[in-house]
Amino acid sequence: MTDPALEEDLEDALAGPAAVDGVAVPGIRRARAWLTRAAEPGSVALWRWVDDVGPVAAVRALRAGTAPERARALVGVRAEQDASLADLRRAERCGARLVVPEDDEWPALPLHALTVATHTDGDGEGRRDRTTALVPPVALWVRGDPPLEPTVDRSVAVVGARASTAYGEHVAADLGAQLGERGWTVVSGGAYGIDVAAHRGALAAGAPTVVVLACGVDRAYPAAHSAVFERIVSGGGLLVSEWPPGAAPHRHRFLVRNRIIAGLTRGTVVVEAAARSGAQATARRARALGKEVLVVPGPVTSAMSVGCHELLREQESGARLVSNAAQVVEAVGSLGDDLAAPERRPTFPRDGLSDLARRVLDACPVRTGVSAERLAAVAGCDPLEAMRVLPGLEVADLVQWTGTGWRLAPPPRTGRGG
Amino acid sequence: MTDPALEEDLEDALAGPAAVDGVAVPGIRRARAWLTRAAEPGSVALWRWVDDVGPVAAVRALRAGTAPERARALVGVRAEQDASLADLRRAERCGARLVVPEDDEWPALPLHALTVATHTDGDGEGRRDRTTALVPPVALWVRGDPPLEPTVDRSVAVVGARASTAYGEHVAADLGAQLGERGWTVVSGGAYGIDVAAHRGALAAGAPTVVVLACGVDRAYPAAHSAVFERIVSGGGLLVSEWPPGAAPHRHRFLVRNRIIAGLTRGTVVVEAAARSGAQATARRARALGKEVLVVPGPVTSAMSVGCHELLREQESGARLVSNAAQVVEAVGSLGDDLAAPERRPTFPRDGLSDLARRVLDACPVRTGVSAERLAAVAGCDPLEAMRVLPGLEVADLVQWTGTGWRLAPPPRTGRGG
Numbered sequence: 001m002t003d004p005a006l007e008e009d010l011e012d013a014l015a016g017p018a019a020v021d022g023v024a025v026p027g028i029r030r031a032r033a034w035l036t037r038a039a040e041p042g043s044v045a046l047w048r049w050v051d052d053v054g055p056v057a058a059v060r061a062l063r064a065g066t067a068p069e070r071a072r073a074l075v076g077v078r079a080e081q082d083a084s085l086a087d088l089r090r091a092e093r094c095g096a097r098l099v100v101p102e103d104d105e106w107p108a109l110p111l112h113a114l115t116v117a118t119h120t121d122g123d124g125e126g127r128r129d130r131t132t133a134l135v136p137p138v139a140l141w142v143r144g145d146p147p148l149e150p151t152v153d154r155s156v157a158v159v160g161a162r163a164s165t166a167y168g169e170h171v172a173a174d175l176g177a178q179l180g181e182r183g184w185t186v187v188s189g190g191a192y193g194i195d196v197a198a199h200r201g202a203l204a205a206g207a208p209t210v211v212v213l214a215c216g217v218d219r220a221y222p223a224a225h226s227a228v229f230e231r232i233v234s235g236g237g238l239l240v241s242e243w244p245p246g247a248a249p250h251r252h253r254f255l256v257r258n259r260i261i262a263g264l265t266r267g268t269v270v271v272e273a274a275a276r277s278g279a280q281a282t283a284r285r286a287r288a289l290g291k292e293v294l295v296v297p298g299p300v301t302s303a304m305s306v307g308c309h310e311l312l313r314e315q316e317s318g319a320r321l322v323s324n325a326a327q328v329v330e331a332v333g334s335l336g337d338d339l340a341a342p343e344r345r346p347t348f349p350r351d352g353l354s355d356l357a358r359r360v361l362d363a364c365p366v367r368t369g370v371s372a373e374r375l376a377a378v379a380g381c382d383p384l385e386a387m388r389v390l391p392g393l394e395v396a397d398l399v400q401w402t403g404t405g406w407r408l409a410p411p412p413r414t415g416r417g418g
Numbered sequence: 419m420t421d422p423a424l425e426e427d428l429e430d431a432l433a434g435p436a437a438v439d440g441v442a443v444p445g446i447r448r449a450r451a452w453l454t455r456a457a458e459p460g461s462v463a464l465w466r467w468v469d470d471v472g473p474v475a476a477v478r479a480l481r482a483g484t485a486p487e488r489a490r491a492l493v494g495v496r497a498e499q500d501a502s503l504a505d506l507r508r509a510e511r512c513g514a515r516l517v518v519p520e521d522d523e524w525p526a527l528p529l530h531a532l533t534v535a536t537h538t539d540g541d542g543e544g545r546r547d548r549t550t551a552l553v554p555p556v557a558l559w560v561r562g563d564p565p566l567e568p569t570v571d572r573s574v575a576v577v578g579a580r581a582s583t584a585y586g587e588h589v590a591a592d593l594g595a596q597l598g599e600r601g602w603t604v605v606s607g608g609a610y611g612i613d614v615a616a617h618r619g620a621l622a623a624g625a626p627t628v629v630v631l632a633c634g635v636d637r638a639y640p641a642a643h644s645a646v647f648e649r650i651v652s653g654g655g656l657l658v659s660e661w662p663p664g665a666a667p668h669r670h671r672f673l674v675r676n677r678i679i680a681g682l683t684r685g686t687v688v689v690e691a692a693a694r695s696g697a698q699a700t701a702r703r704a705r706a707l708g709k710e711v712l713v714v715p716g717p718v719t720s721a722m723s724v725g726c727h728e729l730l731r732e733q734e735s736g737a738r739l740v741s742n743a744a745q746v747v748e749a750v751g752s753l754g755d756d757l758a759a760p761e762r763r764p765t766f767p768r769d770g771l772s773d774l775a776r777r778v779l780d781a782c783p784v785r786t787g788v789s790a791e792r793l794a795a796v797a798g799c800d801p802l803e804a805m806r807v808l809p810g811l812e813v814a815d816l817v818q819w820t821g822t823g824w825r826l827a828p829p830p831r832t833g834r835g836g
Binding site for chain 2 (some may be wrong): 167170171296297298299300301305306309312313320321322323324327
């Protein structure tokens with residue numbers, strides 16, 4: 001019952017390069033598509049083995065029954081099945097694709113944190129036998145037009161309670177909008193409450209936003225959010241999943257999925273969380289990945305802020321209080337920061353700026369230039385004040401006049417294309 | 419025009435002991451009364467000199483014109499005046515007294531932090547010539563019955579904005595009440611907003627509360643709070659001031675007064691503060707005195723919480739987030755902590771308690787025993803649950819059955835009378 005073309009595609013892939021013009025060859029993509037259905041993601045043992053032998057050899061060994069015992073145990077009877085071509089076609093029909101590490105659009109740098117976490121997890125023979133861990137995905141199903149890597153290059157996770165309050169939703173939406181206006185992408189789940197509020201805020205600002213699902217990208221879960229998900233896809237945002245099309249949102253998948261939200265982003269903002277909720281786990285995970293843990297406080301009278309305040313009270317959580325998007329951007333490394341250099345350059349001219357100039361600078365979008373009036377509105381100052389500080393910022397190579405508006409100047413000495 | 423009895427009283431005081439049965443002799447009290455009117459408090463130079471030569475010799479030297487030049491300059495023409503007896507009588511008429519360092523009720527231990535701050539302020543000849551500093555008071559005018567030292571022994575400053583919100587006032591009142599129920603005294607100014615809300619909360623709990631005024635204890639400032647001040651005095655609380663009866667609330671006196679609020683207490687809780695308000699100064703001062711800086715967060719959408727969030731974002735402020743009175747008490751050193759030992763004993767049996775037992779323990783008052791039902795209500799648990807953990811707490815010598823209710827057991831090995 002196997003699809004005969006699979007073995008041919010794999011054979012072809014072994015004969016040539018893994019990618020041509022920045023795009024993985026069909027056999028590689030098909031091998032990884034097969035793997036996303038054959039094994040639940042999050043297995044350290046399987047990911048390490050695939051990483052060692054390559055996806056094509058791994059799939060061939062699993063199908064031939066010659067794979068290591070642990071890998072065979074994880075895959076089980078699915079070794080004899082093949083829906084890889086059907087999955088790739090099903091994805092295509094809903095405007096989705098499988099993005100693999102061999103593609104240029106693979107977000108290798110952000111996800112590198114997961115690789116590091118995996119490799120430092122155990123030592124030699126003493127590696128722990130865990131079924132889920134902070135392991136990278138073998139591939140990501142992506143629905144939406146923009147390439148994945150540039151979309152999540154400057155991104156922040158905004159997460160929180162499903163049973164959020166009006167305050168939490170207001171703050172999440174405001175963060176989503178303000179981050180979007182500053183050229184930062186929101187990454188979150190698709191749940192009720194804080195997740196969807198953050199996405200709606202980004203949508204309101206006309207900014208891309210990324211939903212990481214615990215089911216197939218062709219499914220809307222919860223169903224009530226199908227319209228929002230459609231707007232996200234048509235608005236330049238993405239739906240992302242480790243599971244193939246049609247996969248159901250099983251409960252354990254949400255926990256496995258959460259590491260992708262942390263992994264893709266530069267930091268995680270927790271907006272509302274109940275006492276002893278998943279907020280601590282979220283913070284620990286982000287911190288383990290070397291990402292910023294940012295927490296929005298709330299009224300001490302609100303049960304939905306208790307988890308946030310717990311995080312801020314725990315020294316070891318490494319959590320930092322943030323009140324607005326400017327503080328989030330400041331924490332995750334704003335303009336001029338290179339992805340590879342987590343620390344801000346100490347001599348960066350920004351350091352000497354006045355409070356007003358800094359606010360105007362923080363208000364500048366990354367992509368499309370906007371008017372000084374708009375900058376002033378975001379920065380909370382008079383348009384004349386904004387116009388007074390903009391020339392100085394331009395001389396310092398911090399902002400650019402596009403001919404129609406002001407935007408951030410590209411960071412100096414970057415090796416990355418725009 | 420000088421009162422002839424002053425010189426006689428001073429002469430008498432030089433001949434005998436400074437205090438008899440824990441009460442300062444009349445000449446000492448009169449000398450210090452004279453000093454509180456002769457010089458504005460907060461002068462490092464004057465306080466050091468009085469500390470060196472003693473109050474009686476200091477007053478005699480000032481009146482004879484033989485005092486050091488700097489002290490003479492601070493006192494000026496007031497050296498020739500004397501209202502000390504009139505001030506003491508005026509205080510007596512409104513139920514007040516002058517508490518001096520020679521009295522047993524002088525809060526020497528809490529105020530010791532101010533002495534330390536003064537002595538480490540400069541070095542030898544290089545002492546800075548500052549008019550105000552973290553210098554102890556030469557005496558304190560106190561209105562209200564209870565002795566000062568036991569009243570402020572376990573006390574916390576609750577301070578914040580005058581232009582507070584309903585949220586801030588609710589939290590301050592709740593803190594005041596909950597601290598009072600736990601046997602802790604609130605210390606604050608008498609201002610609108612957070613100050614008076616904290617006092618009202620303590621009053622509602624039937625607990626003593628202390629108002630530190632920037633004017634005479636016979637004056638109500640603001641006048642709108644005269645009824646509250648009367649209720650505080652009749653309810654076992656105190657009005658305290660460095661200035662003699664009749665003194666006006668000059669603007670600069672509030673800043674000088676603030677160090678007394680920090681000095682008398684084990685920690686300062688900031689409830690609401692606007693951006694760039696006095697909150698940072700409050701925190702720095704408390705920290706300089708080695709006292710805890712505790713901050714209540716609020717909605718990030720509230721302008722009156724911006725200063726609180728700024729404090730929590732500054733690593734160097736040393737500020738800790740608190741959400742309720744139990745966390746305040748935990749931070750300032752709860753039961754069993756000795757005043758002289760700022761660190762909690764590591765082997766204290768409390769460490770091994772369950773979450774429930776800890777909550778019930780935190781709910782126990784220090785003085786009057788209460789029912790298990792009352793403890794359960796404060797601890798937020800079922801009365802049966804409270805009754806289940808109380809015997810264990812009793813065996814561990816953490817709580818006591820008074821015959822009519824439960825209260826905290828006195829700390830072990832304490833040298834202080836109850």
